[in-house]
Amino acid sequence: MIPRRALIVGRQHYAHALSTRASTILSAVGIPAESELPGVYHGEWVGSGDVLESVCPTTGEVLARVRSASPQELQTALGKSREAYTWFRMLPAPKRGEILRQIREALAAKRDELGALVSLEMGKIKTEGTGEVQEFIDIADYAVGLSRMMNGRVVASERPGHSILEVPNPLGVIAVLSAFNFPVAVYGWNLALSFAAGNATLWKPSPSTPLCSIAVTKIISGVLENNGVPGAVAGLVTGGKDVGEAVIESKDVDMVSFTGSEAVGRQVGKVVQSRFGKVLLELGGNNAAIIMPDADLDLAVPAVFFGAVGTAGQRCTTTRRLYLHRHIAPAFIERLQKLYSSIRPGDPLEQGTLLGPLHTRAAVGIYSGAVDRLRKEGAQILSGGSSYQGLAKPLDGGNFVMPTIAVPKSVNIKDAVWSQETFAPVLCVGVFDELEQAIAWNNGVPQGLSSSLWTRDLRNVGKWIGPAGSDAGIVNVNVGTSGAEIGAAFGGNKSTGWGRESGGDAWKEYVRWGACTINFSDEAPLAQGVQFSSTA
Numbered sequence: 001m002i003p004r005r006a007l008i009v010g011r012q013h014y015a016h017a018l019s020t021r022a023s024t025i026l027s028a029v030g031i032p033a034e035s036e037l038p039g040v041y042h043g044e045w046v047g048s049g050d051v052l053e054s055v056c057p058t059t060g061e062v063l064a065r066v067r068s069a070s071p072q073e074l075q076t077a078l079g080k081s082r083e084a085y086t087w088f089r090m091l092p093a094p095k096r097g098e099i100l101r102q103i104r105e106a107l108a109a110k111r112d113e114l115g116a117l118v119s120l121e122m123g124k125i126k127t128e129g130t131g132e133v134q135e136f137i138d139i140a141d142y143a144v145g146l147s148r149m150m151n152g153r154v155v156a157s158e159r160p161g162h163s164i165l166e167v168p169n170p171l172g173v174i175a176v177l178s179a180f181n182f183p184v185a186v187y188g189w190n191l192a193l194s195f196a197a198g199n200a201t202l203w204k205p206s207p208s209t210p211l212c213s214i215a216v217t218k219i220i221s222g223v224l225e226n227n228g229v230p231g232a233v234a235g236l237v238t239g240g241k242d243v244g245e246a247v248i249e250s251k252d253v254d255m256v257s258f259t260g261s262e263a264v265g266r267q268v269g270k271v272v273q274s275r276f277g278k279v280l281l282e283l284g285g286n287n288a289a290i291i292m293p294d295a296d297l298d299l300a301v302p303a304v305f306f307g308a309v310g311t312a313g314q315r316c317t318t319t320r321r322l323y324l325h326r327h328i329a330p331a332f333i334e335r336l337q338k339l340y341s342s343i344r345p346g347d348p349l350e351q352g353t354l355l356g357p358l359h360t361r362a363a364v365g366i367y368s369g370a371v372d373r374l375r376k377e378g379a380q381i382l383s384g385g386s387s388y389q390g391l392a393k394p395l396d397g398g399n400f401v402m403p404t405i406a407v408p409k410s411v412n413i414k415d416a417v418w419s420q421e422t423f424a425p426v427l428c429v430g431v432f433d434e435l436e437q438a439i440a441w442n443n444g445v446p447q448g449l450s451s452s453l454w455t456r457d458l459r460n461v462g463k464w465i466g467p468a469g470s471d472a473g474i475v476n477v478n479v480g481t482s483g484a485e486i487g488a489a490f491g492g493n494k495s496t497g498w499g500r501e502s503g504g505d506a507w508k509e510y511v512r513w514g515a516c517t518i519n520f521s522d523e524a525p526l527a528q529g530v531q532f533s534s535t536a
């Protein structure tokens with residue numbers, strides 16, 4: 001048997017000719033094509049662990065090989081993150097905000113180039129790739145403002161001459177473990193808040209999108225360097241499951257912000273809880289759209305189309321379940337099928353393409369498994385139902401599948417076809433008579449990320465957003481399930497993990513709160529009038 005080490009050393013001399021399509025994009029973001037790239041940053045770039053391959057989902061071309069973090073490099077990165085935190089926490093928040101503003105500018109200057117890289121490496125269409133970078137820019141703007149507004153408060157004390165303050169302070173080292181499908185924005189949401197709050201952030205991206213994380217980290221590290229800030233304030237450790245596990249187990253990590261599947265999130269939650277660390281979970285979604293008979297179908301049909309087919313069904317907020325009122329069901333389905341039949345797979349980098357590939361070969365298997373199961377259980381397949389065969393070069397090397405509409409025999413919400421997230425463009429349709437029934441179906445699954453009601457009747461809106469309404473974290477009206485803005489806190493309930501990131505009050509997760517009671521008086525009374533004076 002060849003020792004693994006030898007295999008890795010052998011790969012060090014790896015060089016390959018990249019397509020022009022890929023090399024243009026990589027060189028625009030400063031990623032050299034000819035050698036293995038170091039995948040760890042903690043003030044300097046290193047990397048001698050396992051090799052990660054970045055594979056283009058559209059063509060199957062290997063874009064680059066990246067050296068992930070060895071166990072020793074990971075420990076060094078963790079140590080440097082902690083050192084960086086002890087320095088950074090003393091920098092006044094508005095000064096941190098000013099550096100964040102420069103990061104925002106640096107990202108904006110490379111918006112299109114980074115957007116193209118997201119499209120190349122993840123496979124989403126370019127406008128969505130660029131949109132993802134824009135999301136990072138937006139949250140950076142937001143956090144620059146926050147850096148002057150992360151206020152605590154003064155609370156009235158029941159004791160004379162006392163004041164109570166609630167004081168936010170930097171929390172420590174925040175590890176961000178992210179999923180493949182938002183290889184830039186999820187980190188952006190976390191970094192911007194964590195940075196403004198005075199923490200060091202250590203990023204463990206998806207092992208299949210290392211190039212996005214390297215390009216983003218290069219941009220940020222340039223700004224940090226210009227400002228004399230230790231690079232480990234925004235560190236990077238690429239790697240797979242092993243690196244992820246070591247990060248979440250580390251007592252040097254004060255909070256783990258994890259975005260990924262429910263299965264992995266369940267383990268991450270347990271591990272971090274067991275060491276009493278703080279954990280923020282953003283897990284799978286199984287999102288429903290409900291269409292009432294009074295809905296404006298001119299708006300609802302395209303929104304469901306985008307929700308179900310956009311990003312080839314690989315958003316956590318993708319529309320996976322469609323509940324149609326009996327009165328409009330045939331008309332809605334007819335119009336939706338027409339849109340589905342118009343879609344063509346294409347290079348996501350080319351303007352006009354709406355359908356890119358799935359991210360990996362494994363995802364094609366998951367898609368096929370889900371469609372097989374639907375067929376076996378007697379579902380009607382109205383559109384799609386298989387992967388694309390015989391595409392022209394270079395798309396023949398890609399992971400293209402047909403967006404699928406299925407009508408299962410019944411809406412038994414406990415069945416796997418309804419209750420599990422299939423991370424692919426498979427939309428299941430059910431027909432209802434009463435809104436209450438549709439809300440029960442919406443709420444009857446383990447996940448609780450996004451949901452959407454289409455109606456013009458204010459009474460329906462009241463039901464939907466009220467106590468007996470949708471139990472998801474995102475409760476939209478006449479807006480699809482996917483495509484959130486950064487201003488509100490983003491996240492889901494139940495098995496989606498209860499985490500909140502981005503806007504709203506999410507920043508409060510990234511600080512440690514101290515309740516400080518201060519006595520300015522010459523007495524020392526106890527709260528609630530408790531007497532404890534000794535007579536001696």
Ligand code: NAD
Pocket residue numbers: 177178179180181182204205206207239240241244245248259260261262264265267268282283284285315316317421423449491492496
């Ligand atoms: P995944 O769970 O396979 O991986 C997520 C991250 O966890 C990766 O960085 C991976 O390397 C790491 N990891 C894997 N095993 C680990 C372990 N045992 N310990 C620590 N880390 C480990 O998810 P994925 O396939 O990359 O992403 C798709 C999933 O993410 C979908 O379920 C999707 O809904 C979800 N997602 C959720 C949100 C949200 O905000 N709710 C956003 C994007 C994606």
